[in-house]
Amino acid sequence: MERLKEIIAAHAGQEGPLLPILHDVQAEYGHVSEEAVRMIAAALNLSRAEVHGVVSFYHDFRDEPDGRAVLKLCRAEACQARGVEALAQGIAEHPRVKVETVYCLGLCSVGPNALAGAKVHARLDAAKLAALVDALAAEVAA
Numbered sequence: 343m344e345r346l347k348e349i350i351a352a353h354a355g356q357e358g359p360l361l362p363i364l365h366d367v368q369a370e371y372g373h374v375s376e377e378a379v380r381m382i383a384a385a386l387n388l389s390r391a392e393v394h395g396v397v398s399f400y401h402d403f404r405d406e407p408d409g410r411a412v413l414k415l416c417r418a419e420a421c422q423a424r425g426v427e428a429l430a431q432g433i434a435e436h437p438r439v440k441v442e443t444v445y446c447l448g449l450c451s452v453g454p455n456a457l458a459g460a461k462v463h464a465r466l467d468a469a470k471l472a473a474l475v476d477a478l479a480a481e482v483a484a
């Protein structure tokens with residue numbers, strides 16, 4: 343609760359604070375709980391429905407914990423040209439890693455790329471991607 347208040351306060355006075363607050367809450371807790379929605383709505387003078395609408399609209403936000411690590415695989419044009427679709431096909435469904443699609447991580451010349459947490463992994467090939475998925479899974483299991 344205190345940490346949530348700190349996150350909200352850190353964005354007080356900013357223009358358009360809702361998305362930055364939601365991103366920080368998602369990063370801190372892995373999801374945006376109903377309690378967080380209520381507190382954010384009250385702090386920003388919004389309805390809970392408005393905040394919940396943003397949470398449910400954006401793919402990055404979850405309203406309940408997922409329990410899996412997230413790997414964001416770039417499937418935009420430059421990474422496609424460098425073979426990301428074949429890599430994506432090769433990723434087996436993993437119980438501990440959720441693979442999501444993003445469109446350009448801004449490092450097109452060194453693709454295919456993926457984002458795990460705040461770290462970009464460049465020049466992926468099948469072996470590097472498999473190792474990355476295994477490392478993420480191990481982090482979740484730890």
Ligand code: FES
Pocket residue numbers: 416417418419420421422445446447448449450453454455
């Ligand atoms: S297209 Fe993948 S990083 Fe730009």
